[in-house]
Amino acid sequence: IATVLCYGCCELRKKFSVDDALDVWGVHGMGGFWGTILLGALADPSECGDAATAPKYCVNPGTVTRSGEQFGKQLAAALLCAVYSFVVTFVLLKLINLVVPIRPSAMGTQRSLDFHEHGEEAYTPTKAYAAPQKSEETPALAPQQV
Numbered sequence: 001i002a003t004v005l006c007y008g009c010c011e012l013r014k015k016f017s018v019d020d021a022l023d024v025w026g027v028h029g030m031g032g033f034w035g036t037i038l039l040g041a042l043a044d045p046s047e048c049g050d051a052a053t054a055p056k057y058c059v060n061p062g063t064v065t066r067s068g069e070q071f072g073k074q075l076a077a078a079l080l081c082a083v084y085s086f087v088v089t090f091v092l093l094k095l096i097n098l099v100v101p102i103r104p105s106a107m108g109t110q111r112s113l114d115f116h117e118h119g120e121e122a123y124t125p126t127k128a129y130a131a132p133q134k135s136e137e138t139p140a141l142a143p144q145q146v
Helices: 002-015 021-042 068-099 113-118
Strands: none
Touching: 002 021, 021 068, 021 113
């Protein structure tokens, strides 16, 4: 389930032309968000709540058990962390941008930040990896032929 969600988020980001170096938001952000929420739905059942009387099939007896209440807590915590992370990151990037520009000024033909900074595109299943050809679009940090 997480694979489909993360892949869909990466494709959605591409559709809206949002730069995200190496698809960090789609893979780590949304994968972690989804996993945090599902903890409330996929944890051990309620009979595993007491470690002393828990059946043998309990994975983590005496800890979190699945319930609607736990699902709600996980959802609220994940949303709070997402909003907090967005606000703090936005403020910090604006402050840093006052001193040093964050976005590269010369990105060639505006291909993508991944290509400009790393010399390749992240998660491109339709293209085999090939070293970039020497041209005006080739970034300064492109892999060298040996």
